[in-house]
Amino acid sequence: MPHDHHDHLSPSGHPYRPDDDHPLTYWQQMEIAVRELLIEKGVTTAQEINAQIDAMDARTPSNGAAVVARAWTDPAFREALLADASAATRDMGFDIGSLRLIALENTADAHNMVVCTLCSCYPRNLLGLPPDWYKSRAYRSRAVKEPRKVLAEFGVTLRDRTTVRVHDSTADMRYVVIPQRPAGTQGWSVDALAALVTRDSMIGTGLPKSPDAA
């Protein structure tokens, strides 16, 4: 008796997700048309496009976590990172290409937080693809106006005397936050430290995991 009374639920009891068989938007059609033309004219191949998508999907926040953990444990690297983050991370194999990277170090007195009010600029070479909320109008408009309220919604409450420094990626720079190293991690290995570094802690909307939770 399929389809009689319970057709909004699958046999396993989960709701069906509606099919996405709506017409393509103008820009979806444009993307397909341009891609097919580029392949047809021999400018690129479907294999190259898939390889690039794979490369983009392979970048994850673990790249950024490795950079942060090294900055916590290697003073010379930390100095190089703060002086020229593009060069320092390129030396670790995380090339940002033609863009430029600035590392923002959190201290007892200052907490950094990154937004792109104009679009969705993000250090993809270190953090992978941005989360949906990073691209939302709510985050983009509120981060520069009421950052402490936004941080509180992410579960981050700072002391009043800690200055919040919001960084709007308006042009050619990309930003990665170097969160404060959690207390109680003396003597930890770089790999163990990297496991504490979350994506949000490198955007500035979170803090690293507590060593007790690791």
Place this chain on the structure above:
Amino acid sequence: MPPGHVRTPAYLRGKTGWVERRLGPLPNPEQLAYGLKGDPLPLIRLRFCMADLWGPDTDSPDDTVDAEIYSHWLEPAEGPHAP
């Protein structure tokens, strides 16, 4: 808002900030967006006070916003602006 690919956000226009660091020269994105050769321009990282952007009643007036602004959008301010 002028038309085109402008990287100067509306909420900073007419506001006074101070120079955090100087970057560039980098090609002007307003030209690059149209397939033109971008003229190299200084790119300035400016720091603004929340109070200067949103008024003294804002949540935390001493917090700051930094942004990169191309030099042709800037003019010297009248007096020094303390951090």
